[in-house]
Amino acid sequence: MRVRLTEIRLRPTGKKVRLDREVDVESLFIGRGPDNDLSLKGLTISLHQATIRMSEGRVYVESASGQEINVNGLVTNGERLSVGDHVKLGSWELRILEPDAAAGIDVAIEYEETARGDSERAALNARTQLGVEVGAFARRPLSWLGIGVVLVGFLALPLLWSPAQSPWNTGDVSRGHAYVESDCQACHSGGFKAVQNNDCMTCHHDIGRHAPAEIQMTELENASCADCHLEHRGREVNLADLGSGFCSDCHSDLGAGVPATELRNASDFGEDHPPFQLALVTEPLEEAVSVDVVAGLVENSGLKFNHLKHVGKAVSGRGDAKQFLQCGACHQPDAGGLYMEPVNFEEHCEDCHRLDFDSKGPADFAPHGDPAEIRSRIRGFYATRVVNGDVRDAKAPRRLRLRRPGSTLSSEEASLSKKWVENKLAAAERRFYDRPGTCVNCHTLDPGAASDGGMGIAPVQVQDIWVPGSIFSHGSHAPFACIKCHPAAGVYDPDPDTGLEQPEWSMAGAIPYELIPREPTTPVSNESSDILIPAIDTCRECHSGASSWGGETVPSPCSMCHPFHIRDLGPMSGGVDTAKASEADAAPAEEAPANDAPNDAPEEEGEPDSDQASAHIGIPFLAMHSGLPSSKVHDALPAHWAKAD
Amino acid sequence: MIGPRTFLEYQNYRYLKVSLVLLLLSIGVYAFDSPPGGRSGSSWTGYGLGTISAAIIFWLMWVGVRKRDYRSTGAPLKGWVSAHVYLGTSLLLLVPLHSAFEFGMNVHTLAFALMCVVIFSGILGVAFYALVPTSMTRNRNNITLDAMLERIAEIDAECRIAAGGLPDYYARAVVTSIDETHIGGGFREQLSGKDPSCGTSRALKSLRTSDIDLDGEGKGQERKLVELIARKELLLKQIRKDVRFKGLLDLWLIFHVPFAFATCAALIVHIFVVFWYH
Numbered sequence: 001m002r003v004r005l006t007e008i009r010l011r012p013t014g015k016k017v018r019l020d021r022e023v024d025v026e027s028l029f030i031g032r033g034p035d036n037d038l039s040l041k042g043l044t045i046s047l048h049q050a051t052i053r054m055s056e057g058r059v060y061v062e063s064a065s066g067q068e069i070n071v072n073g074l075v076t077n078g079e080r081l082s083v084g085d086h087v088k089l090g091s092w093e094l095r096i097l098e099p100d101a102a103a104g105i106d107v108a109i110e111y112e113e114t115a116r117g118d119s120e121r122a123a124l125n126a127r128t129q130l131g132v133e134v135g136a137f138a139r140r141p142l143s144w145l146g147i148g149v150v151l152v153g154f155l156a157l158p159l160l161w162s163p164a165q166s167p168w169n170t171g172d173v174s175r176g177h178a179y180v181e182s183d184c185q186a187c188h189s190g191g192f193k194a195v196q197n198n199d200c201m202t203c204h205h206d207i208g209r210h211a212p213a214e215i216q217m218t219e220l221e222n223a224s225c226a227d228c229h230l231e232h233r234g235r236e237v238n239l240a241d242l243g244s245g246f247c248s249d250c251h252s253d254l255g256a257g258v259p260a261t262e263l264r265n266a267s268d269f270g271e272d273h274p275p276f277q278l279a280l281v282t283e284p285l286e287e288a289v290s291v292d293v294v295a296g297l298v299e300n301s302g303l304k305f306n307h308l309k310h311v312g313k314a315v316s317g318r319g320d321a322k323q324f325l326q327c328g329a330c331h332q333p334d335a336g337g338l339y340m341e342p343v344n345f346e347e348h349c350e351d352c353h354r355l356d357f358d359s360k361g362p363a364d365f366a367p368h369g370d371p372a373e374i375r376s377r378i379r380g381f382y383a384t385r386v387v388n389g390d391v392r393d394a395k396a397p398r399r400l401r402l403r404r405p406g407s408t409l410s411s412e413e414a415s416l417s418k419k420w421v422e423n424k425l426a427a428a429e430r431r432f433y434d435r436p437g438t439c440v441n442c443h444t445l446d447p448g449a450a451s452d453g454g455m456g457i458a459p460v461q462v463q464d465i466w467v468p469g470s471i472f473s474h475g476s477h478a479p480f481a482c483i484k485c486h487p488a489a490g491v492y493d494p495d496p497d498t499g500l501e502q503p504e505w506s507m508a509g510a511i512p513y514e515l516i517p518r519e520p521t522t523p524v525s526n527e528s529s530d531i532l533i534p535a536i537d538t539c540r541e542c543h544s545g546a547s548s549w550g551g552e553t554v555p556s557p558c559s560m561c562h563p564f565h566i567r568d569l570g571p572m573s574g575g576v577d578t579a580k581a582s583e584a585d586a587a588p589a590e591e592a593p594a595n596d597a598p599n600d601a602p603e604e605e606g607e608p609d610s611d612q613a614s615a616h617i618g619i620p621f622l623a624m625h626s627g628l629p630s631s632k633v634h635d636a637l638p639a640h641w642a643k644a645d
Numbered sequence: 646m647i648g649p650r651t652f653l654e655y656q657n658y659r660y661l662k663v664s665l666v667l668l669l670l671s672i673g674v675y676a677f678d679s680p681p682g683g684r685s686g687s688s689w690t691g692y693g694l695g696t697i698s699a700a701i702i703f704w705l706m707w708v709g710v711r712k713r714d715y716r717s718t719g720a721p722l723k724g725w726v727s728a729h730v731y732l733g734t735s736l737l738l739l740v741p742l743h744s745a746f747e748f749g750m751n752v753h754t755l756a757f758a759l760m761c762v763v764i765f766s767g768i769l770g771v772a773f774y775a776l777v778p779t780s781m782t783r784n785r786n787n788i789t790l791d792a793m794l795e796r797i798a799e800i801d802a803e804c805r806i807a808a809g810g811l812p813d814y815y816a817r818a819v820v821t822s823i824d825e826t827h828i829g830g831g832f833r834e835q836l837s838g839k840d841p842s843c844g845t846s847r848a849l850k851s852l853r854t855s856d857i858d859l860d861g862e863g864k865g866q867e868r869k870l871v872e873l874i875a876r877k878e879l880l881l882k883q884i885r886k887d888v889r890f891k892g893l894l895d896l897w898l899i900f901h902v903p904f905a906f907a908t909c910a911a912l913i914v915h916i917f918v919v920f921w922y923h
Contacts, residue, residue, distance in 0.1 A: 044796040046787075065787075073869040075876075091799045114806070117798030120823070124798050128828040132835055132892045132899060139902040146759075146907030154752040155914045167752045168918045170686070188922040195923075228681045233747070242681045 001054045003028050004105045005038060006097075008112040022105065027053035030089060031064065038111070042090040049089055052081070052107065059096065059107055061087055091116055171232040174239050187231070197572075200225040208567035215258055221573050240559050247558040268545035269556045276536050279468050284461040293536070298529035302460040304442050307489050308526040315352060327482045327489065337475025342464055353437055357428035366428075372452040378428050382421040386413075396420050429455060466533045470561040486532045488525035653771070655727035664731040668738055671697075675742045684745035686753075687923065694743035701732050701739070702760070702912060706905060730771060733764055752918060756911035762904045770897035781890040784883060790891075793884050794828070800877045807870045814857055815870060822848035822874050826881065829888050836896065838889030845881055849874045 007019045023037050030038040033047040040049075046065040053060055062078040063069050070088035071079040081087070087094040097108035133139060158165040165184055173181050180186035187199045201207065204225075211217055228246070229239040248267035250257055255265070264274040279288035284302035291297060310325050330348040331340045343349075345368040355366040357378055364381060366374045385391050389405030397416045403409075409417060432439045433455065439445070449456025482489065525532060546557035565572065653661075671694055680688035686695060708729045712722055740757055748754045801823045808819040825844025829835050852871050859867055 042795070042799075044792050044799060073865070073872055075872075090796070091802070114803070117795060117800075117802045120801040120805075121795060121798035123823070124794060124801065124826075124828070127824075127826065128794065129831070130829040130835070130888060130891070132832055132895045134831065137832065137899070139899055142899065142903035143906040146903045147910040150752075150755075150759075150907050150910035150914060154755070154911065155917065167750070167755070168922065169749070169751055170753055170919070171747060171749050171751075184922060191921045230681075230683065230685055230687065233683070233685065245679055246681045 001025060001028070001106045002104055003037070003052075004100065004103075004108045006108070006110045008110060010113075018110075027051045028107070028109075029064070030094075038109075040089060040092045040111070042092065042113075045090040045092070050087075052109070054106055169232065172235040173231050174233070174237050175235050176239070177231065178235065194224060195226045195231075197225050201572075205571070206567060207572050208563075208565040209569040209572055210564055210566065211258070212569050215260070238559075240564065241557055242559065242564075247562075251558075266558070268547065269543055269558070269560075270540060270545035270553070272545075273536060276467055276533070277469060278466050278531070278533060279463060280531075281461050281463050284459040286461075288463060293531075293533060297531050298527075299463065299531055300529060301462050302444065302458050303462060303528055304444070305528045306526050307530070307532075308524050311489065331482075333474045337478075338471065338473050339465060340474065342462065349442075353441065355432065355438060357431060358424070366432075370451070371454060371456055372450045375425060375429075375450075375452060375454055378425050379421055382424045383417065386417040386421070391420070393420075393424075471563060472561065485534045485538055488523040488530060489532045650775075652723045652726040652730065655723055660724075660728040660731040663728070664735040667697075667732075668735050671739055671742050675745075685747065686744045687919070688745075691743055691745060694739060698736055698739045698743050699912060699916065701736060702908065705729055705733050706909060709902070730767065733767055736760060737764055752911060753915050756908060756915045759904050759908040759911050763901055763908055766897045766900040766904065770901060773893050773897060777890050777893050781887065781894075784886045784890065786883075790884065790887050793880055793887070797826075797828075797877060797880055797884070800873050800880070804870060804873050804877075807866055807873060811859070811863060811866055811870065812857060814855060815852070815867065818848040818851050818874075819870070821851075822877065826877075828881070828884055832892075835888050835892040838885045840881075840885065843878075843881065845874060845878050849878055 002022060002024050004020060004022045009017050009019060011017060025037050028038060028051065029036040029048060030040065030050045030052065031048040032040065032042065032045040036048065046067050048064040049067055050069050051062050051064050053062070059081045060078060061069060061071065061081055063076075066077075068075045068077065069079070070076075071081070072086055073088075079085075081096050083096050083098050085096045087096075091113050093112055093114040095110045095112075097110050099105045099108045136142070136145075154167055158168055162184065163182075166182070168184070169181070172178070177187075187195050189196060189199050210220060228242055231239065251263070252265055252267035252272070254261050254263055266273045275292040275294070277290045277292055278297070280291040280297070281288050281299050281301055283300060310330075311327065315325055330343050333339070334341050345353075350368065355368065355374070356364075357366050358364070366377060386400055386403070386409070387405075389403040389407075391400045391403070393401070397420060399413055400416055400420055403413065433445060434440070439457070443460070444458035446456040446458045448454070449458070477485075540553075542554055543556040543560075544551065544553035546555050674690055675684070675694070678684060678688065678690040680690070685691055708725055711717060711719075711725050740760065744753070744757070748757065804819045804822065808815045822845045825842075825847070827834075827840065827843075830840075834840060849871070852867075852874060855867075
């Protein structure tokens, strides 16, 4: 097939020229590629766009690439062509002319670039906005913005202005330290420096050692407080709770590291813990001995007391109402809720056991205390009667009874008076020593032991803290009745009026505790030597080791009962021995607050003698230990404390 | 363009295995660690996991440098991308293990939150790379975006010629179709893949509803014009789809990269602060 191709080209002058060429081909390939017979430029044309071929004298156009072809304005994939047809390929238009048969031309094609899109393309480009990164919304500016915001907001600003440091806080500090939370420098004294022990000891200067100084615990001596006490773990986290594993590392086989120790091994309260050890008084005024709690153990406090005779007894109270003696009538928890206050004669015994010394005399009674003191007091009482002419005793010598008040005693009267007073004293002492309900009820007499050589009282020593190796909080156990742990102490006599058992007594704030059915085998304490401290098994009914969880028992780490830092052993290295400091310097203002019961209310702290002391243990200390916000603590402070702040 | 399969399956999932081993080791160390005071970012395990995590983060950033280094003779880029994806994703667990799952309203958790944005945008990127290119290729049908735009320009030129002999009504439609057709545009326009106010659609509608009676030659021209503008509308649809696909492939990076830099900044602040006040 011989094809004449005529290009109509537009000169820049605007004149059109015709350029003819002839090709001899099987089929005429048309496309963008230079290898085509008819190569047309333009991106919208495929490399091989179309083919024109001849078959049986007819001319056909076919799409070579599947790209559409536009013939006479209609889109097609292939079409027979006749003279006069227009074929659009991209911006080109091909027109089929009458073939010049004379010249041997089978097909004549005239082609021209009709609609050049160049200027349209420029305009289209102006209306085209591609790429999702527009203006500042692009990776680079946004990256700089991100870096800038973070570095300025969270590094530069906090470094220049410390209130902006709060985002640096890795987590809430524990409740005890919450009052200094906004003041980073209170604990972090310098940049790129770990929290120093000195920072902690600003407040905790008397923090106790863990072991006596003789036991060299180098690792501990050199340790940082912060190694064990991790702060910023949350408000309710107990910094002292390091888990039992921390303790059992050494204490499961303490002898291996500390051969000289007398402590027995313990690694888990539920599984591996020695029996409780009591500080037992075996002889009053002698040092208490350490004894395991076992059945049949007795104490010797020098006192006589029978719980059975007291508990549940109906007594007339200070008011008119009849009351039944309950544990709380004598045993009151201390202000910290830890231990019981000592029983006190004036407060707990005297209502019933008043030391009346003269049944016929006026309502006067001896104080509780040193027998010599009591004797002197009784002598004074009767002597005053004589001096005042107020002797009404029918058995007294007549001269004494008829004396005028205020007149000077003659020597005879003085002699009579002395004799009478001594007789009265002897009568009073007989009441005390012979009659039930007075001295001999509780005390053993010791003739001649008194400072005046008269009748004395055998020494008494009541153990105040029975298990000194641990801390027990009665307050934490308030929901339970006393007899839950001290069954022998809580047996009541039946109500004398109704014959019924009395309701249990439990501590203030406790859930009312209804009658508990009691077995006949329930122990009863009717000897003063009875020891009512429970053995470890009683505690284990509710408390198990720290590692047990998911059960109904309370997982109890060592630190629940045992403090790590024991003040009695002296201060940790770098600390201040407050006990020695206060001995050496009697000035109370210098005395650091040795606070055994941290929950003490302000008035229980004792009266600080100077503003310096109150400033030290004032608002921060109370905020720390009461859990009140500082502002509220300020209101709660006594006036003379408040002014220090 | 690297297809996700080539880097996800790189060397028979080598870096997936590396990441899983790293995670299992970290979980093991974490589980058996019981420092005094409980697990935390400031225990030795915490420091260790934190150091590893920080090293991974800074290394991940280096991919941005490596991918621009065409002369590199080291590991192939797809190996880098493979490790980037798997190690990056493993940070979602490594970092919480480092902090012992402690979070709060602070710059430390900010670093973690920024890192999460980076990782999730990266996962989105991988997903886009897995799904979009197939559709994009199918939509392009062997024509480049530039060729499609060129064709639009040609059609515009043809339209001007075709409308030359027709009444003003047609000329106005052509002008609308040309001047009021925008391609791409803002973020939303590009990602929607549609332009409800496209001038070409409106022109086509007005031509189709025209009730002007034309004579024979005019009728032919009108038909040609309608044909052209209809073709243009189809092309525009194709172009806008293409723009949308391209947008999806680029979009995640706009989050991934700036948040990655912000994460690095926050990480530096984090490290500075924990050693400033430790």
